[in-house]
Amino acid sequence: MLAATVARFSPDSPLDGLEVGERPEPEPRENWTTVRVRAASLNHHDLWSLRGVGLRAEQLPMILGTDAAGVAADGAPVLVHGVIGADGHGVGPDERRTLLSEKYPGTLAELVAVPIHNLVPLPDDLPFEEAACLPTAWLTAYRMLFGAAGLAPGDRVLVQGAGGGVATAAIVLGAAAGLEVTVTSRSAERRERALALGAAHAVETGARVPDRVDAVIESVGQATWAHSVRSVRPGGTVVVCGATSGDAPPAELSRVFFNEIRVQGVTMGSRDDLAALVRFVARTGVRPVIDSAVPLARVRDGVARLAAGEQTGKIVVLP
The missing domain is CATH 3.90.180.10 (Medium-chain alcohol dehydrogenases, catalytic domain)
Known part of the structure; x- marks a missing residue:
């Protein structure tokens, strides 16, 4: 073969x-x-x-x-x-x-x-x-949004780095579930694409977000970590599934403990999570x-x- x-x-x-x-x-x-x-x-x-x-x-x-x-x-x-x-x-x-x-x-x-x-x-x-x-990027995004971060309709989420598979999945799934999605990218074209996919806001990488978010979808790592920690509300969650730009610089621990930020790692999801994602896609019509x-x-x-x-x-x- x-x-x-x-x-x-x-x-x-x-x-x-x-x-x-x-x-x-x-x-x-x-x-x-x-x-x-x-x-x-x-x-x-x-x-x-x-x-x-x-x-x-x-x-x-x-x-x-x-x-x-x-x-x-x-x-x-x-x-x-x-x-x-x-x-x-x-x-x-x-x-x-x-x-x-x-x-x-x-x-x-x-x-x-x-x-x-x-x-x-x-x-x-x-x-x-x-x-x-679906089985890697979309499953990871699904579990990050609704499992690790526990987001519900109306919550705010920041997706770092528009364009990648996880980030794109998080935009589409989050918008379909009624989340207020903010996306970052250095590319104006990718920011426009994110808005077309359902994001409410798209800003340059590192720029101030319209409001502090309930959770951050972090797959970039070193280039965006500090921005992620500064953009999440006190008591919010930074969910990490990768580090495509390399491991993070200093962990901003003083900000993490003072604001009681939760950092949660995710690697894909279970077989039951994947079956639930398939039902979500079939029910909502998102692709x-x-x-x-x-x-x-x-x-x-x-x-x-x-x-x-x-x-x-x-x-x-x-x-």
Whole structure:
């Protein structure tokens, strides 16, 4: 089968470690099944893997990808939950949590093997290309907004860094749920795009927000951390899911404890969270924002676009 793999680590130029070629099909495994991938999508996790973060040299070549939608062995359309080991299904209770492409081969392939429990049925009106955007970025945004931050209609939220998959998902989901969404970006074009997607306010990175917010969706890290801590109300929450600009500078601890700010980390979500997200999307009619789509054979083009930060929304890969 055709697959995109980490063939070697390249910390400074991640595309140098990417190869597309033939790999063995998944072998049968008890309590697992094989999904024929109809669509996958890219995440920053793929770039980190190419740089050598979270993998060991003896695991190479490793198939990339954490997101996929496709057809199960019985012909049913399904969405793949890419977290393995969080609930013990298919691996036993003692295995630590990993994501597809960390211990087990990922989704940037014609076939992917996962525990049967990790399959979520797809509604008939949700295309594979849109569904494939949900399991990482959209699931993370969903859990950040409604789980970690506990936001409700009318609450205010700041989304740092318009354009990325999590940020775009947070804008669309937050607006659909009745939140007052403020977005930051250095790009005037991306600020306009955020407003078109439902944001109430869009300001330059680091600029004062119209009102202090109940929660901040923080995925940028070093470049925005101080602004996040200064923009949240006393008693509010900064929810962190990544650090695409690097780890944070000084943690502003005096501001954190004096204003009783809660800092909460999030990595994706559970299989039940993903099923709830699918119901939310089906019920509200909101859909993932797709930046572009590339065939698996030309996945390098998509990874290059992601690495350059040129995308708005998700980059989809079609086997």
